[in-house]
Amino acid sequence: MKKRSVTSLEVAALAGVSQSAVSRCFSPNASIAPKTRERVLAAAKQLGYRPNSIARSLITRSSRTIAVVMSQLDNPFYAQMLDVASRRLQQHGYHLLLFMSGDEQESASVMGEILQSQAEGILMLAAMLSSSFAQECVARSIPVVMINRTVTFEGVSQVASDNYQGGYWVGEFLVESGCERIAFISGLPESSTSTERHRGFLDALAFHGHCCCKEARGDYDFATAQAATRELFNAKPYPDAVFAANDHMAVAVMDTLRSEMGLRVPEDVSVVGFDNTPVAAWPSYQLTTLQQPIESMVVEAIALLLAQIDSGNVSGEYKVLPIVPILRASTRCSKTVI
Amino acid sequence: MKKRSVTSLEVAALAGVSQSAVSRCFSPNASIAPKTRERVLAAAKQLGYRPNSIARSLITRSSRTIAVVMSQLDNPFYAQMLDVASRRLQQHGYHLLLFMSGDEQESASVMGEILQSQAEGILMLAAMLSSSFAQECVARSIPVVMINRTVTFEGVSQVASDNYQGGYWVGEFLVESGCERIAFISGLPESSTSTERHRGFLDALAFHGHCCCKEARGDYDFATAQAATRELFNAKPYPDAVFAANDHMAVAVMDTLRSEMGLRVPEDVSVVGFDNTPVAAWPSYQLTTLQQPIESMVVEAIALLLAQIDSGNVSGEYKVLPIVPILRASTRCSKTVI
């Protein structure tokens, strides 16, 4: 059935050497005479030989593969992370096995696949990890790094941007720019990013003697944010500021305010988002938002993974990276902010 | 160094059977007594055994892996395709190995990696394939399917939406809605999607006795489209319609017209995009555009791949899927269009 591929043995025969010699030609630091090497490479080229990395993985017991688990790809923010992760892993000579995991049960089958696949590390991009699999990974000393999801399992590493600080900054900024009735639209309640932003935000308001006048729940997507906006603005007095837990929703808020409520941004309502996605910079929105250091987060996460793979022992580390406020025209500004 | 993982041999020892019996418990349709199976599964569970799919791949000579090559993930259109592809492959029991390939030289190293990885099929999402690698894939009977990139190599399959027809529709529609000075912003010149759209568009204009008043080049991204817009509108008489080769650019055009030129859409200028990305539906844009059947394209591409893998012989097939016009408020409409 399957077509036989060219093996090192055939190359060896053609070059008149042993299979070992062929192998040594394709592994760095191996002892091989330049002349032999040349002859072998010529034979390999002639036959179209490529080392079979599956066989190599089996004998060396290292797949040089990292599994990446994601829950959504429609958010450009995570798509960009995947982009960075992919290029970065390629640079380090690792392959990237991609898995999408939605509900609980799908997640179980995905984790099963990953464990069988002999991936050497797992990168979770905004995806959840069940406690039992976390344990199983630790038991097999497979490092796991979660990005933007907090979890309390022993041995699981985390990289996150400082969502609390970001939320705090928004609260403080809106108060200082003179907003009085400040509303919040959350993301998925189970996502720690949303809850952290929320907590920081409320703490800042409280510190300045304010409180959050209204809250609604979104799902990080356009439609729910639109519904949330209608809910927030269903009765006067309207909020004069809305903090949405991500840009995607903030943009939905702006669109809804303008097209359905006839309100202006920022004159009538200030809007703040989170993520600094490309859309936030578009002239139509000019959204004030917080930039997560996407690239650094991914780079840091991969560094953690590879370090743990190299050292051989998994350790639950926790990195928090600072967030940068991006001030644009979707918010009133009564004073200069650093 | 490497921690030894639990093998079928250890499970066999614990269950008091041979290694073969353990293997048979984990392969469907194998001959195994229910009682033995139960005993083995219990032992496997106790030890935390998972079959090593690398060893399995080596002996069965099938990796059950598809390599996906992309050039960009910042375009949500392709991110969505990847999403669909991933879930679909998972359903079929295949793994997805992701590669990003930018320039020529990177592409060569990526293709080398793929060939070594023993992937059973290659899906190119808007990425280019060099002639030599196409040949090498055919020689190894590895099926290759390209989505939205045309290529003339023997044995390489293609799935595309009917870009020509889409472009034709736009040309016809703009003429019929009374536009007089119709401009075009292209995508990357080497992408067949852009050239096909362009060709259909020009043919339609010509058929109706019009021509394209001005053209500019974009790169499918926001910034270049903005530059292109400035170029198109640097002198009067302004175009009264712009067809951008994708939504991303169309949105950039609208933003630039509104914020920099003080022009209204669609009163002063009609704008048409391509792709029907989520942004196109946002209230601020209400972009008339053409919807590519993303899901069908990917599903079709994967069906082609798997069929060729099963049958064992690669064949260069070519599928064109119809495109659906989505009429929104970014264009004037002087007559009812189907």
Added chain:
DNA sequence: GGCGTTGTTGCATACGAATGCAAATGGTTT
């Protein structure tokens, strides 16, 4: 009870490359 039939099981081998070890090679020194 002997025989054929069906269903299970274990043995042995294969997949393709990496690598420890010993043998062989080649060059240099005494």
Added chain:
DNA sequence: AAACCATTTGCATTCGTATGCAACAACGCC
């Protein structure tokens, strides 16, 4: 020419699982 060393090479084994084949058991049938 012998002895020595450094380098290169081949042999044999290994990784963990699948599978053809033969042995075997259980069972019903004549």
